Amino acid sequence: MFKILIIEDDLTIAQSLQTELQKWQYDAQYVTDFNAIMEKFTAWEPQLVLIDIRLPYFNGYYWCTEIRKVSQVPIIFISSQSERMDIVMAIQMGADDFISKPFDLSVAIAKIQALLRRTYDFKESDPFLSYQNIYLKPAEMKLQYQDEEAELTKTEMKILEQLFLHKDEFVTREEIMVNLWENESFVDDNTLAVNIARLRKKLAGIGLEKFIVTKKGYGYGLKKEG
Template identity: 40%
Template sequence: MYSIYIVEDDQQIATLLGQHLGRYGYDVTYTNKFDEVKTEVIEHSPDLILLDINLPYFDGFHWCRQIRTFSNVPVIFISARTDEMNQVLAIEHGGDDYITKPFHLDVVTAKIKSALRRTYGEYANNTDSEQKEINGLIIYPNKNEVEFKQSRIELSKKEFLLFAKLIAQPDQIVSRDDLLESLWDEVDFVDDNTLSVNVNRVRKRLHEIGIVDAIHTVRGQGYRLRVNW
């Protein structure tokens, strides 16, 4: 039984979510200490977190950053903020997905199932575990890490899955549909902009270790990873 931790200050919405997920067999807990979210996550060690943005004391972005200092637990934002900038910020601060209010409960359930499968289920360990090297870039699949010229970074689960998909077909176009399917099971519920945001995150992470402009957008088709860095 997977445990879901709900951080939502609207009691009606929190209860609605909790009752619905409980019918699917999830163990649901709620926070009522909105100034102690990090402490409660450490205490409960949930398998997934549903996180609102507009919260008392600190917003959801703050808490997601705090959680990412010690855990890669899947975090799905649920917010009334529908603009693209907040969706970008959610992912930039470490979120795995974003659902706008008002939401359909079936969409929430599908996204939760997808995130849990990616993290703990049948797709959790589908990358080759052996260390690889391509043109001086060293890849550590067991750690979700990459190293270049003695600079090493750890990628999030989704960042690494996306990067692994691209580098498995170097200098070839990988379609947006293929990338979406490699990161999310329920692609019908994924905003196309979400993929673009994740690609940009990987670009920025590679830039941190000195690899610049490696991922090229092929308009109307997908992305190409050029390995002549």
């Protein structure tokens, strides 16, 4: 389980991020003592840091510099100070990404997941994903159901991979599009709809009709049994 440290002075935002991250099976904690940020970082050893610019005592730029002295852990700034120079400063201090406040939690989660994927190669220990005796094989770009297999394009595989990873809930269209964008598949809402329609037709050809279900005005999920 990935450990994510939240360094955020606004307790409401810190708690909202923690709750949402925990829904996605991340171990998220937020800093409560802003005089002991490095002590918390060193003791807990997170795999990713979310940090605001405006903090008590020293700002986020300072703490980003301090973290970079001892670690190359990925860092995402989350701040309402989102002028061009603020973003440039964050990147120059060692940040990997920047999310402007106010932000959509689903888009923030998608950006966090994309950065974790780029930083940590965890697919080697996960050669396939399964759901109700249906197997997704990312390395082979195939989906297997009973004795049938569907060959997938890169975009189709990335869509299904995200749905399989979050098989008990719906994934927003925005999360899927951000994931595809991060993987160099540049899509908008219309292109995503076309890919979903094509993928549904392909899956119906191996006996998986209506396997991808739509939650109107939100996104997509996998069909539940019963």
